[in-house]
Amino acid sequence: MAHPVPSDYASRPVAVIGAGTLGRRIALMFATRGGVVRVVDPSAEQREAAVTFAERTIEGTVKNLGLGEPGVVEASADQDRAVEGVWLVVEAVPERLDLKQTVFARLDATAPEDAILASNSSSYASRLFIDQVKLPERVLNTHFYMPPTTNALDVMSCGRTDRAVLDFVKKVFPEYGLHPFEARRESTGFIFNRIWAAIKRESLEVVAEGVSDPEDIDEMFKLNFGTRVGPFRMMDQVGLDVVLDIEEHYAAEHPEYPEGPRRVLRGYIDQGRLGAKSGAGFYDDYTKTPVPS
Structure with a gap:
């Protein structure tokens, strides 16, 4: 089944689920073109740290990478509200399979139907998250390293990801200072x-x-x-x-x-x-x- 890609992505927010070391960095990168990024985490301390990190680093990141105008990183404890109207959700929760499966089942039920659902998992293939997902064509791995200093990322299909979604991510992510590389077959640990x-x-x-x-x-x-x-x-x-x-x-x-x-x-x-x-x-x-x- 073909999955439509979000052509109006430039005017829509991004959501990042998890405000830890990588979650806040991923949020920073998607806030480098003047948009809004919503970071979700149950911990108020983590949410505050993510917003503080973005506020301290956004201007320098935009300048160093030659990107657009600084955007805004907002924090939320409510995942359902945070994904309203988004074109992309990046899951960056702890490396526990049961937790990731729960997150993706909820995202599939609440995110806009054309939103891309991506996992930052560093070792789990997104194939393992789609048992309760009705639209697996929009699910994939996008594994980040340590942006904004290390901006490569792995892109890998869940096995049912629409080719248009993979190509869209590879085309659009560089607009945010990111460099995607596709794993051409499923690989635990991706490439690097x-x-x-x-x-x-x-x-x-x-x-x-x-x-x-x-x-x-x-x-x-x-x-x-x-x-x-x-x-x-x-x-x-x-x-x-x-x-x-x-x-x-x-x-x-x-x-x-x-x-x-x-x-x-x-x-x-x-x-x-x-x-x-x-x-x-x-x-x-x-x-x-x-x-x-």
């Missing part, structure tokens, strides 16, 4: 995340075996690849609980993967060291609950 997952896993295994520590691995990584940060600092930015959720998912599909990386992550999480968002992870030089820059 599969490569990044292998780097994370082996880095953690080196620590698990007592061969080295996070600081030395990061320093070697930076020197050898010319990057500003290494894999452990990057995991701190994502959140070690999120990293563990993703690694558990990979391990469920690949029982041959070593247990060491998950054991290392659990050790830090059990101490309350979740990364930058908690003030400490592999490193302890963060301010608790920072507004990301």
